[in-house]
Amino acid sequence: MRALLLIMAMLPLFANALAITTGAKLPTIQVNSSGFITVVNDEIQYQAWDSNSLNGKVYLIQAMAGRTSAKEINAPMIEAVKQAKLSSDQYQTVTIVNTSDAVFGTSGFVKSKLKNNAKDFPNAAFIQDDKGQVTKKWKLAKKSNAIILLDKQGNVLFAKDGALNAQEIEEVMSLIKSNI
Template sequence: MKHLLLLLSLLPAWAMALNVNTGGNLPSIDIDNAGELQLAGDDISYSAWSTQQLNGKVMLIQAMAGRTSAKELNAPMIEAVKQAKFGDDVYQTVTIVNLDDAIFGTSGFVKGKLKKNKKAFPKASFVLDKKGELFELWQLKAKSSAIILLDASGTVLFAKDGELNQQEIDQVIGLIEANI
């Protein structure tokens, strides 16, 4: 009986396993419920975005809840990328924010912060997922941050949902360097 209870208690964790596999491609999705932030002068607009756009460069995807705590989880990974100064012609960071997983009443703040980041880093790609559709499809944890690395053809080189440790950060940087 104890084993059955243990098994049942673990079931939700199995049901929410990351649906992104190293060596494969990302589950395909189109986001048109906001989408990618576009910068024209000082103005920001949104355009539909698709995983089909994720090729031609090595891409580091940070998919995260619309919460400061989620952003902080993998801030050291993003800082390591900034310090490495990879060329824009061979590398791109893509930040996808789940607005459906923001603290109640903070969605305006989250959108404003995303717009500010787009202006500060115009070469980076910022995507707003208002309904959390991508996060549901990829089975990403709530209140979390996932790091996914793709090669230039869109093959997943690394994927982890949750905070990366220093060894994993070094591994991702090494994979970027080996694939650009």
């Protein structure tokens, strides 16, 4: 009876586990609603985005809710990447924002900020996910921020949903440098 109660109590933990496995490929996802934000002649355009396009470089994916609080969760990781001044020929940051997980009434602001970031950081990629497809497919937590690192072949080197501590940031930076 005790074992059954323990199993029942742990079921929610398994249900919330990431659908991402270190050493494997990411679960494939396409974002067709909005998607990849491009800047052409200073004008914003959207293209469908497919996670299978993430190969040929080392990619750090930041998949997050469209909330300031979510952005702040892994700000130290993003700052470490900025400070490292990595070559855009071998490395790229991909930010996927779930605009359906924004504070009520702020999704317009979030989308505007994404467009500005696409203009201000041309070496990064910004994906606008209006339907929360990535969050659902990869089983990410709501109101959160996940960091996923891929090697040049698209294999997962590191994945965590939630705040990275200093040791994990150091680990990710070491993995980036050893794989570029």
